[in-house]
Amino acid sequence: MRKAIKMIALFSLPLCVACGGGSKELVNEMPTTVNLLYPTQNLLCIDNNISFDWSDATDPNGDNISYKVEISKNRELTNIVKAQTISTSQSTITLEKGVAYYWRVIAVDNKGKQGEPSSVFAFYTKAEGESNIAPFTAELVKPADEIKVDGLIVTLEWKGADSNTGDTLTYDVYFGEDVTPITLKEEGISTTSVEVTVESGKTYYWKVNTIDNTGAKSIGQVWSFTVN
CATH class of the missing domain: 2.60.40.10 (Immunoglobulins)
Incomplete structure (x- = not known):
């Protein structure tokens, strides 16, 4: 009788292990932060049709990534004048002339998880005939x-x-x-x-x-x- 009980216990053990070993849900991690490439920090842009460029982000989970580009007229980016989300790491955008702009890029995976924002870079679009330009904000x-x-x-x-x-x-x-x-x-x-x-x-x-x-x-x- 004792031998039969031992055999039942041995046969039931794998079943118990299988029941208790459920797979863990994969945590969705955020994409990496991009580096801004162009326009460079404090650049004077003669042309107001600007090709923005930044490094590619990577995603720890292998998710597809898009990029949220934000362009503002103030350094704290509370006055957004252009914003777009695209799948490539480059975008050509036409802006007003004679304006100081500030820009950044945020990588976003296809589940909506955002990475840390990039640094904020300043640049200026020169106006026709303009000789002196106000400095950027501190x-x-x-x-x-x-x-x-x-x-x-x-x-x-x-x-x-x-x-x-x-x-x-x-x-x-x-x-x-x-x-x-x-x-x-x-x-x-x-x-x-x-x-x-x-x-x-x-x-x-x-x-x-x-x-x-x-x-x-x-x-x-x-x-x-x-x-x-």
Whole structure:
């Protein structure tokens, strides 16, 4: 009798293993981030019919990939003027002349999973007969927007650029507790960083206006941070 019970147990074991070994559902991973190739960062485009180009993305699951191209008139890409989703890594788009643009690309798989957005590149489409061009808006370096920071002295840092590469740039820095900063912290400086004294528990707002040597000015985006 005991031998018969053992045989029943042995024969039933594979069945139990089969019942409990169900396959796991494959996790859909996001595609890789693309690199922008053209127009390059801070490029002055003589022609406004532009062939945008970027690197191919890959997908860990082998899914088909499309690309979401976004072109904006501001660096934070809240003012999108052109957007398209295509299956190739190149697209020719006609834009207005005499405008500073900012662009990025996001890879998307065929299940709708988006990759991390690419870097944002700036470029300018030159207008007919235009001799001087306003600089690009300042690009944030640190602290990251809406981040929490430690310490009572914070270094504000940014990047400036102009498609007229021979221009000299200066900066007006506005800083304070107002959501729209109106207090001029520094005026006409040529450096791209300043130190500010802050208080624990407060939120601060700041922006940088960029001016070239002819007086052409670009108004910066407002950034913020909170002190722990």
